Amino acid sequence: MKKIPGGVTAPKGFLAGAAHCGLKKDGYDVGVILSKHPAQAAAMFTTNQIVAAPVVYSREAVKKGEIRAVVVNSGNANACTGKKGYEDARTLVAVTASSLGVSSDDVLVASTGRIGERLPVEKVASGIKGAVQSLGPEIQNGHAFAQAIMTTDTCTKEIAVMTRAGDQVITIGGVAKGAGMIAPNMATMLCFLTTDSSVPNKVLSRCLRDSVTRSFNRIGVDGHMSTNDMVVILANGAGGGPVIDDATMVLPAFRETLDYVTHHLAKEIVKDGEGATKLVMIEIGGAPTEAYALRVANAIGNSPLVKTAINGEDPNWGRIISAAGAAGIPLDEQRLKLYIGDVLVFEGGVSADFEREKLLEEMKKKEVCIRLHLGLGKSKTEFWTCDLSHEYVTINAKYHT
């Protein structure tokens, strides 16, 4: 498996484009991905009970299983906008379809940004036309799309990976956005994945679900689940290889490649978490089940006290232990073993005999690793989060106005 340049346009037969229509002050705010050929499609959506109009639209539309294009706007989430918001989402789809010369059935729509305001549809329509005119297969086209879906993100999140499995080549490209409203449950951001392999949508759905469960569902910035989350994968078969289905030996390689892409993008989101200065990797081991481990990981990863301590490079391990204790499941203090980096800090119910200098070094790293062994079983999980900084408060105290 090797990383190759580019993002969603790296696999064959995918074009991307972007334009600025004024939803954001500066930069691209409308993007389009087009597959030259009908692509098998699978998607996952937010599990928030309050669901944005584009999510309502796209989760129906994707059931057809074959898609040609995706249109996305940033700067306005088209959420909490009622029936009119739904009509607006349909209008975006219609404008995209007619600009591309495809059927409306072949287009998915996603939005991200401010909640509760109607989309300025005419503005976005002109943006869509601009984005369609700019469509191209180059790296910079994919990069323009990556910029178009950013909100409080400080950088684009893109990757493309190529694997050889026997004589078949698998190429998967991906792009994601997300910096705030990131919580571990379903997708929690926007992510678009492309591949020129030929994969039936039922297989694609299964691969996507498994991959998302261990990547985007294992990250958290602020524990606040969005109304607009969406992960879409398109497989257009333009690479020319045989169909990848349950019967093929190539499927594990496809899954592995997909996991690589989703893990990379998930970590990129956390690294760029609003105000983040550090990536925090939480590894819970010795749990009776993976769900048990995840519950402890969530309790630690979403504790503002743990996250501020990490921001201050403060080895306050008592907060980690007390967060674990409040996860709502039984733990045995005597069996817990807590490491920060390689330093054992807590064992047998008491502080371990560690070198404080070594621990401080661990806290100074850009990637802080917290490993907690529960001593109750053999299951484990990983969870990534970031620290909680002044910058997070600054960004979010004044986002709306």
Add this chain to the structure above:
Amino acid sequence: MKKIPGGVTAPKGFLAGAAHCGLKKDGYDVGVILSKHPAQAAAMFTTNQIVAAPVVYSREAVKKGEIRAVVVNSGNANACTGKKGYEDARTLVAVTASSLGVSSDDVLVASTGRIGERLPVEKVASGIKGAVQSLGPEIQNGHAFAQAIMTTDTCTKEIAVMTRAGDQVITIGGVAKGAGMIAPNMATMLCFLTTDSSVPNKVLSRCLRDSVTRSFNRIGVDGHMSTNDMVVILANGAGGGPVIDDATMVLPAFRETLDYVTHHLAKEIVKDGEGATKLVMIEIGGAPTEAYALRVANAIGNSPLVKTAINGEDPNWGRIISAAGAAGIPLDEQRLKLYIGDVLVFEGGVSADFEREKLLEEMKKKEVCIRLHLGLGKSKTEFWTCDLSHEYVTINAKYHT
């Protein structure tokens, strides 16, 4: 019912004292409450799985039902300290008992502060002796105790209330501490309540549980449950009235007075939440059950995105709706009605037609009121929290070192 001056020493027969022994840089850090007569006692403790040594000790000791004294230190939580920590807690109890000339069985112990470090027992022992020497029944004695239990609190939290029920007088005094690690589950801080009414400990336990459920269990600062939480009530009968038990007409008045005290102290804790600039009252109505309402209230009250928006006086109601939607229970967007103060901001699935100026005024208030009606039933709940500020990050990024 009227407020009277003082705190835990307001009811008859209670003495308080405090001393500085060096656990904190400045100010009192050891406090003692003594009842002149044996007092009926009830208590509630943290439900965190990781439990501090003083909690382990006191939750056994209180089962006896009759107590004379409470000793408390701040600056060190005596949590995650293993068997030696438990021995340290016992030593504090023994020193207190011998200084007071009472039995060790008659003393409860509580600690609050840093997690994971052994108590400097000799230091604390000398502090206890100083606190015992300073014992007195005056307002300033209770106030000194209130100072002795503070950690990141910026002010003391005390109240005393007197009620006349027929020809009986009920007096309840209370003191609490808590500013961080405040989450809605059990006590979430330290609180000591005194009354000179005569109330059997079984009745007292029931009254306390009901009162805590609707006061201290309805507040949150950072969603992080402490290892050291404890609420204790002592009833010494020094007021001279008849016994208050299930058969007496006075019990409802006693409950009402107790509720007044616990609600007051709970709100005081939130107002003084680490870095708090605003008190936020969340009222959830129209729920199928109270637990349902509480779940939604928790989701809103613990969302960093909601709390930073309130800090920025930003009427970002979309975050409130999306937090509610992520509470993990079914909601119907169409039936929701959201008010901020008196301003209806969301109804029928869309933004209401409100005056933005009026809404901005509500956001500028020191007490921001969020009312969400779910349209699904007749149950309701209240929950108090505070905003999330830069100051919270500053306080918590560097607490340990």
